[in-house]
Amino acid sequence: MNIGPITLPNRLFAAPMAGVTDRPFRQLCKRLGAGYAVSEMVTSRRELWNSLKTSRRANHDGEVAPISVQIAGTEPGMMAEAAAYNIDNGAQIIDINMGCPAKKVCTKWAGSALMQDEPLALQIVEAVVAAAAPRGVPVTLKMRTGWCNTERNAVAIARAAEQAGVAMVTVHGRTREQGYSGHAEYDTIAAVKAALRIPVVANGDIDSPEKARLVLDRTGADALMIGRAAQGRPWIFREIGHFLETGEHLPAPETAEAKAWLLEHLMDHYGLYGEYAGVRTARKHIGWAVRALPGGEAFRKFMNTLETCDTQVRAVTDWFDELAGHHPRLPTLEAGGDDSTEEELTTT
Template structure:
């Protein structure tokens, strides 16, 4: 798949997830075969760019190209400025967030709330495309199938985006009204794919290699985007890639492999955030890595109170030591 002038060799993409897809997690998913890993959404509000949160979200040191940065906001000129700022920091693809259903995002008329105003969608996309050099740096758009179930206007949004120069479109198979409830639907994504010439990427509930193949066949899209299914299971990208290429499933990783990958991930988090914040960020990742183990609950309750990085790391290692030869569920 190509996004403008950029070749994506593996059409499997890590979805942008606030609080999850930081630099250590993006790098890990790329190691496991993701062809592209999109950053956490970064604010278009320039007054917040000096904060530690924004600084870390804009940090791409050591990342493999292409570097895709998602920006979020509601004002066309602010978003254009955010695009220029992130390009100066190394972004090679700019992604506009019109898919986030979170209340704190939508109550300021950003994220998926933008889908109810098609004229504003056009102004935002045009402003960001112009700021990115009219195609010099490709601009992509992440949307949902519509604002509400009664207003599934994803096809109209897709055509608007294509007309003003958006070069790829990722679509989550739910409306803003659905949040993450119920099952994702792919009929609207298929209709969007038929309606535009730019690459379309399907997102939502793609959690197994078999589901990946099913979604590809149903929608005809150019690539798949994986979000929550990669939490605690970043190797899902190599599993899906292998199945799509060879029609066979890989053996699940052993407990020994998961132990090694988790410890590498923890070390990267401590180095990136510092030990104090790194310990706090690591907690959710440890829980996700351990969620397939039948006896994980007592371990999780005990480690959740740990505040020392060395103690946290040692406890995670010990938990998997006894499970080193077991396959993951």
């Protein structure tokens, strides 16, 4: 599986999710089987590039290659500048966001709202490719099936993007109108795949090895992108990879393994965010990790009362040690959290 000149180790990708797929989470997903992970979206507004939030999103210190950064905006020139800025900061792939359904994004005509204006969408693609291609950096595009059920134009936009030089297209199998409700449909993704020569990635409702196989069969996609199902369950990538290769299921992770992965993630997380923000933003990751486990909901509520990194780490360690005494392997888990949405743009 290649994105332009870049060869990926496999075809299982971690989706961009604001407030989730920061560098520590991307690193964890890559360690546990994701061949590729896209950053939280970075705004194209220059005045916000030096903000604390954007500087954290543009932090790739020690990140396993390839480094992919998603950018969002509505003005071709600004998007080209954002591409150059992120390449200067280490991006090896630039992804254009035309998939975010969040209201605060779409009211500014960014994200999936761009699918309503095909000429503008193409101008943005052309500008970003012109900025990235001379530097040897491929450009990818993530979008939805269309704006609403009566306006599914993913095939037309994907064709134009391919002609403009995009190296890969990812399609979430919902319209903007659907948000994250209902069920993803895969016929439109299959139509995009049939229309293009470049790789096409399927996204939406992939939450198990069996569903991964079904989506590949239904769409003919070259790769799969997984979002919310990886929240609290980042080992889903290795589970799916093993199943696709062998037709067999991996056993659930050992509880001690899950503890070690979570603690490693927390240390990296605190290192990026510091004590105050790190403790507070880590709560959701811990909550996703325990919510489906016995006693997890009560522990999640207790976790929200802790105020320091040390107390969080001690509580997580003790809780998982106690769980391991009853369950050497994790009990069957449900898919990850549902209180964060893929690509929800925050710019302050």
